[in-house]
Amino acid sequence: MNRHLSRVIIMQTLYEWDFRPNNDVNEIKTRNIENYDDDADIEFINQTIEGVIKHMTEADELIVKAAPEWPLEQISAIDKTILRIAVYELLHSLEVPPKVAINEAVELGKTFGSENSSKFINGVLGTIYRNSEKYNPEEDAKLNTEKQEQKDEDKDAK
Numbered sequence: 001m002n003r004h005l006s007r008v009i010i011m012q013t014l015y016e017w018d019f020r021p022n023n024d025v026n027e028i029k030t031r032n033i034e035n036y037d038d039d040a041d042i043e044f045i046n047q048t049i050e051g052v053i054k055h056m057t058e059a060d061e062l063i064v065k066a067a068p069e070w071p072l073e074q075i076s077a078i079d080k081t082i083l084r085i086a087v088y089e090l091l092h093s094l095e096v097p098p099k100v101a102i103n104e105a106v107e108l109g110k111t112f113g114s115e116n117s118s119k120f121i122n123g124v125l126g127t128i129y130r131n132s133e134k135y136n137p138e139e140d141a142k143l144n145t146e147k148q149e150q151k152d153e154d155k156d157a158k
Contacts, residue, residue, distance in 0.1 A: 059087035066127040
C-alpha cells in the first residue's frame with residue numbers, strides 16, 4: 001500500500017470538500033480513489049479523513065496558535081488542508097510517527113503548495129509537535145545531531 005499516494009487522495013478530497021462543504025465527502029473521496037485506484041490504502045484514507053473532520057476545530061486552533069501572524073483565512077486552502085491532515089496524524093494517529101507526519105506534509109507542500117509552503121508547513125508543524133504530549137526532546141536532539149553530521153560530511157566532500 002502506498003501511503004504517500006493515499007495522503008494525496010486524502011488531501012485532494014479534503015481540499016475539494018473545503019470548497020464544497022455541502023457536498024458529501026464520501027462521494028468526493030470515492031471519485032478521488034477511483035482516479036488513482038492503483039495502490040491506495042482505503043482503510044488509512046477512510047480513517048484519516050474521518051479523523052481530520054472530527055478534529056478540524058482543534059487543528060485549526062493549534063494552527064492559529066502556532067502561526068499567530070497568519071489568520072486561518074489568510075493561509076492558502078492547500079496549505080491549510082495539508083496542515084489539518086498532519087495535525088491529525090501528529091496528535092491522534094497511533095500508527096504514524098510524528099516525524100513521518102511532518103515529512104509527508106512538507107513533501108505535499110513542495111508538490112502542491114506555493115514556493116514557501118514547505119517551509120511554512122514545517123515551521124507550524126514543528127511548533128505544534130514541540131508543544132504536544134508526543135514530543136520527545138531526546139529524539140529531537142538525535143535528529144539535530146544527525147543533521148549536523150550530514151552537514152559536516154557535505155562540507156568535507158566539497
